[in-house]
Each structure stands twice: as C-alpha cells, then as structure tokens.
Amino acid sequence: MTENRSYLQKYAMHFGTYMGVYWILKFILFPLGLSIPFLLFLFVGLTLGVPFMGYYYVRTYRDKVCGGSIKFLQAWIFTVFMYMFAALLTAVAHFIYFRFIDHGFIIQTYMAMLETMDKNNVPGMGGYMEQLRDLMDTISSLTPIDITMQLMSQNVFYGSLLAIPTALFVMRKPKSPEMQPL
Incomplete structure (x- = not known):
C-alpha cells in the first residue's frame, strides 16, 4: 500500500508539472488577449482543454502504473493531487507576473472596458x-x-470538482482471471 501511495504522489507530481507548465503558457495568453482578441479566444479554448488533458494523464497513470485498473477513490485522489501540484507551480508564475510585470494592467484594462460600456x-x-x-x-x-x-x-477547488467526473470516466475494475485469454 505504501508503494502505491508513493507511486501515486510521484506520478501526480510528474503529470502535475506538465499541466502546470501548460497552465503557465496558457496564462501568458490572458493579459496579451486583453489587447489581441484572438489570443483571448485561444486562452479560452486552451482552458476548455484542461479537463481532457487531466483525463489523458489519469488514464495514462491507470494503464501504465496501475496495470489497467483503478478504483474511483484512487483516481480521484490522483487527479486532485495532480491539479494541486499544477496549481502550486502556476502560483509561482502568477506571483511573478502580478508582482513584477502587471503593474495594474489587467485592472486598468477592465476599468477602461467599464468606462466604454458606461459611455455607450x-x-x-x-x-x-x-x-x-x-x-x-x-x-x-x-x-x-x-x-x-x-x-x-x-x-x-475547480480541479477537485473536475476530479469527480474524471475519476468516474477513468475507473476500471481489474479483469478477472477467467476472462483473460490463454
């Protein structure tokens, strides 16, 4: 059981790092998208792809590490950990952006949008x-x-909510010995 936990954590960190890098690259599009609408559209599209990416990683974990079967709770915990590790990595990029780069750009852009809506x-x-x-x-x-x-x-929070349907789709019972071909 301890070995399974260490594998779960190891692979959740591994795939969480991939997802965190994806989120960071996706986040770069957000402030740019406030000036270039296509990049904001691309940001939204990539955001909608996050659950599918999470599903792919959990399925890969199930097939490669767990031998093709995984229980709901194990899949849910793996998915939550993966999103948590991705969120931790992305938080570093968020802090760097808001501390050293943004200087109020996002808020000023939204305020300008509000003023335009008010005038019109x-x-x-x-x-x-x-x-x-x-x-x-x-x-x-x-x-x-x-x-x-x-x-x-x-x-x-949203990752833990997404983990529920992901775990439901990924969970698979082990094949019984009599059903396996000889």
Whole structure:
C-alpha cells in the first residue's frame, strides 16, 4: 500500500508539472488577449482543454502504473493531487507576473472596458455598473500574494470538482482471471 501511495504522489507530481507548465503558457495568453482578441479566444479554448488533458494523464497513470485498473477513490485522489501540484507551480508564475510585470494592467484594462460600456449605455448594465466598479476597486486593492493565493485556491477547488467526473470516466475494475485469454 505504501508503494502505491508513493507511486501515486510521484506520478501526480510528474503529470502535475506538465499541466502546470501548460497552465503557465496558457496564462501568458490572458493579459496579451486583453489587447489581441484572438489570443483571448485561444486562452479560452486552451482552458476548455484542461479537463481532457487531466483525463489523458489519469488514464495514462491507470494503464501504465496501475496495470489497467483503478478504483474511483484512487483516481480521484490522483487527479486532485495532480491539479494541486499544477496549481502550486502556476502560483509561482502568477506571483511573478502580478508582482513584477502587471503593474495594474489587467485592472486598468477592465476599468477602461467599464468606462466604454458606461459611455455607450449598454442595455441592461445600468444597475450593475456601480457594483462592477466597486468590485474592480476591491480587486485593485489586493496585493500580488493575495491575488496569487486566490487564483491558486480557485485552481485547486475547480480541479477537485473536475476530479469527480474524471475519476468516474477513468475507473476500471481489474479483469478477472477467467476472462483473460490463454
């Protein structure tokens, strides 16, 4: 059992590193996408690909390490660990970006969008504009470490939710000896 746990952690770190690098490369597209819409579209598309990437990694773990069978709980724990390790690696990049690179760019861009919407009297937004401004003021008061911790906790939370359907799709009972060909 201890050997299985060490394999689980080792491979969760391994695949979590791959996913973390993917998330970092994907994150680079977000601030760029605020100026170039195609890059924001690409960011959203790559974000939608994360669950499929997670499924592929858990399936690979099941087939290569677990001999083709894995229980739901083991698959769920592996997936949560993988997303957690990816979130930890990505948090380093988030902190570096918000501490040394951003200098309020994202907030200023969103504030400019709000001003444009306010000037153009976008239908249905009248009551929400003040709430959105208050939200932007609150977000702009956060420190880089606050933003990083918030993003990391969101990544872990959503990863643990994604782990449920992933584990359901990946789990497989061991084949019984009488069903295997001779």
